[in-house]
Amino acid sequence: MSHLLEVKNLDVKFDTDEGRITAVENISLSVDQGEVLGIVGESGSGKSVTAKSIMKLNPGNTSYNEDAEIILDNENVLQFSSKQDLKKIRGGKVSMIFQEPMASFAPAIKIGAQMVEQLLIHKNINKEEAKSISINMLKRVGIADAEKRFNQYAFELSGGMRQRAMIAMALSTMPKLLLADEPTTALDVTIQAQVINLIKDIIKEYQMGVIFITHDLGVIAQVADHVAVMYLGSVVEKGPVNEILKNPKHPYTKGLLQALPDINNLDAPLSPIPGNIPSPLDRPTGCVFRTRCPHHNPEGKDGKIEMKLIEVEPGHWVDQCGIKCGQNG
Amino acid sequence: MGDNLISVNNVSVNFDYQENFISKKQKIHAVNNINIKIKKGSFFGLVGESGSGKTTLGRAILGANKISSGNVIFHDEERDYDLTDMNKQDLKEYRKKAQLIFQDPYAALSPRMTVRDIIAEPLEVMRITNSRQETDERVRDIAAKCRLNIEHLRRFPHAFSGGQRQRISIARALVSNPKFIVADESVAALDVSIQADILNLLKQLQTELSLTYLFISHDLSVVAHVCDVVAVMYLGHIVEMGPSRELFKNPKHSYTKALLSSIPSIDPEKRSEAIELKGEIPSALNPPPGCVFRTRCPNPGVDCKGGEIKMGLIEVEPGHWVDQCCAI
Ligand SMILES: Nc1ncnc2c1ncn2[C@@H]1O[C@H](COP(=O)(O)OP(=O)(O)OP(=O)(O)O)[C@@H](O)[C@H]1O
Ligand SMILES: Nc1ncnc2c1ncn2[C@@H]1O[C@H](COP(=O)(O)OP(=O)(O)OP(=O)(O)O)[C@@H](O)[C@H]1O
Ligand code: SF4
Ligand code: SF4
Ligand SMILES: [Mg+2]
Numbered sequence A: 001m002s003h004l005l006e007v008k009n010l011d012v013k014f015d016t017d018e019g020r021i022t023a024v025e026n027i028s029l030s031v032d033q034g035e036v037l038g039i040v041g042e043s044g045s046g047k048s049v050t051a052k053s054i055m056k057l058n059p060g061n062t063s064y065n066e067d068a069e070i071i072l073d074n075e076n077v078l079q080f081s082s083k084q085d086l087k088k089i090r091g092g093k094v095s096m097i098f099q100e101p102m103a104s105f106a107p108a109i110k111i112g113a114q115m116v117e118q119l120l121i122h123k124n125i126n127k128e129e130a131k132s133i134s135i136n137m138l139k140r141v142g143i144a145d146a147e148k149r150f151n152q153y154a155f156e157l158s159g160g161m162r163q164r165a166m167i168a169m170a171l172s173t174m175p176k177l178l179l180a181d182e183p184t185t186a187l188d189v190t191i192q193a194q195v196i197n198l199i200k201d202i203i204k205e206y207q208m209g210v211i212f213i214t215h216d217l218g219v220i221a222q223v224a225d226h227v228a229v230m231y232l233g234s235v236v237e238k239g240p241v242n243e244i245l246k247n248p249k250h251p252y253t254k255g256l257l258q259a260l261p262d263i264n265n266l267d268a269p270l271s272p273i274p275g276n277i278p279s280p281l282d283r284p285t286g287c288v289f290r291t292r293c294p295h296h297n298p299e300g301k302d303g304k305i306e307m308k309l310i311e312v313e314p315g316h317w318v319d320q321c322g323i324k325c326g327q328n329g
Numbered sequence B: 001m002g003d004n005l006i007s008v009n010n011v012s013v014n015f016d017y018q019e020n021f022i023s024k025k026q027k028i029h030a031v032n033n034i035n036i037k038i039k040k041g042s043f044f045g046l047v048g049e050s051g052s053g054k055t056t057l058g059r060a061i062l063g064a065n066k067i068s069s070g071n072v073i074f075h076d077e078e079r080d081y082d083l084t085d086m087n088k089q090d091l092k093e094y095r096k097k098a099q100l101i102f103q104d105p106y107a108a109l110s111p112r113m114t115v116r117d118i119i120a121e122p123l124e125v126m127r128i129t130n131s132r133q134e135t136d137e138r139v140r141d142i143a144a145k146c147r148l149n150i151e152h153l154r155r156f157p158h159a160f161s162g163g164q165r166q167r168i169s170i171a172r173a174l175v176s177n178p179k180f181i182v183a184d185e186s187v188a189a190l191d192v193s194i195q196a197d198i199l200n201l202l203k204q205l206q207t208e209l210s211l212t213y214l215f216i217s218h219d220l221s222v223v224a225h226v227c228d229v230v231a232v233m234y235l236g237h238i239v240e241m242g243p244s245r246e247l248f249k250n251p252k253h254s255y256t257k258a259l260l261s262s263i264p265s266i267d268p269e270k271r272s273e274a275i276e277l278k279g280e281i282p283s284a285l286n287p288p289p290g291c292v293f294r295t296r297c298p299n300p301g302v303d304c305k306g307g308e309i310k311m312g313l314i315e316v317e318p319g320h321w322v323d324q325c326c327a328i
């Protein structure tokens, strides 16, 4: 069976005043219907850029490599350029939930009006139908007084409520793929738990594919089926969530887990990963993690080893050097 | 008062609120009748959801917010300071001894000052040092303790990563040689690895410089790891307080339990054990009468529903305090 989404060998580069930045390099990912792919990694690792590429939302200074493919529903999104084509992905087959909910609502337009407008663009329905779909969706995400909220502005809602409204808007067009970029990071834990449960229910109900971006490994453990770990624009390890969190192979994945305060293991020391993330302007050659890697693998440190994922367990892929290092240390 | 550094006695902080100039004046009950004692050398944690009053209480203890009723006493070696009754000279002295580390390492640092000048500023403003040489010595000394080198001191803050900026903020807070530090969400904006580094640094500085912390955070895992005592706030009230391990192992209050169960477990096989709380935290303009948690409590007793029960902490184990209704 073909995947709902398949990203193959994607590079994303930005031209800036200081030079050309490689934000994403040689990434391959796939998402099936009804599946949640978690993307985790520190700030600047390229999570948002990857998600935006799928909707071609990166700005004008962006370039993609010729041989990259982003196949959504059997069409290569990277070939899309006409308004008509782009409309199919932006808010049509794909919807995005942004980290900052205020960013996706226009401040001066009522929530309902925005939902209706979006529906009218993407669905062949009239205003009345659009209104009733919107109100039902607001109810579905647990918003009390949906009719009243429909006529309010985003700033009039509390943080948790706004996040729900945004989810409702993203879902109202029934996308096949939902891109959720840190959808719970700004929320309190009790509200985060509500929103996570909501997203999980909805995925089940509508059988959509989801890319869930977060830097919180706990959230990943709760929502994802598969996980990709990103560092400085590269996927260094990917696989089933249980494998990645319980049997991590790459020194970076292990480092992230060791730095994390685990409430069930209070005696474990918090061990930071040594050093700092290099600037994307001087991205290390060879293994991107080598400037901070605690393992002493002379070949890796020289920058001579090419990055390449290999399969170590069924479905569990690790950068090839990562395995060598794992064996060494 | 022996080994306490700070005593917070029945402290309430209200803010005046008026929706527009014709509507009637209302009061925001940000902090209500709080009693805490912070031991010398303690890493005292304050947790709770957004709007629960953590920052307001922290600022009140620093003398940066007016205290509406009650008092805060700072027990210094030679004398006590009563924050509700201080003259200008006292306030000046107190400012040297009690400092704040900001949350946002990006917003807090002036982009036009060198790191040296940023760290030196409190010394100059408070006229603590008498010569440039003395200032430089203090700056270099504290910078080294925060793992910043002389090379760093000459640069501007934009050239630094988030973790380095936070170390600059810490050095600035510590340069006046304070005894008490309020760290308000000081690691919230940082990636886990940098967060681990900063938490370790705070711990190390605590021993080296005999510091006492009030550590404000909404991240319970972080608090559980670094704090020795924790107070849980909800809508301006402390609903539970106790030694960190005891409290996290043996939570008594329904709110604490719900909060703990909401922490996403790192184990993918332990999913969805969260006790789901209905709705959101009510407005501090109209807190519910009786137990403030009752509008969201998953298992309210008969008495609590009517709102007749008064709030107040009782001691259920040595040092472990819980709001009276749930403890019964
Ligand atoms: N339009 C742009 N022009 C230049 N550089 C960019 C642009 N957008 C992103 N970048 C750079 O690309 C890299 C990846 O950014 P991205 O936003 O994907 O990170 P992220 O993993 O989402 O981080 P965060 O967790 O902070 O959201 C960063 O170094 C960023 O500065
Ligand atoms: N200067 C002020 N004027 C009016 N109301 C205020 C003021 N400062 C805080 N409040 C109100 O007091 C209550 C407590 O706010 P506070 O900032 O102390 O909460 P917090 O626990 O620190 O929340 P967060 O986790 O979001 O930082 C809130 O209802 C807030 O809106
Ligand atoms: S061992 Fe080598 S290849 Fe593996 S992460 Fe470390 S530096 Fe990279
Ligand atoms: S006092 Fe009653 S309503 Fe409040 S937390 Fe306890 S049981 Fe729940
Ligand atoms: Mg991002």
Ligand SMILES: [Mg+2]
Residues within 6 Å of the ligand: B054, B055, B056, B184
């Ligand atoms: Mg605060």
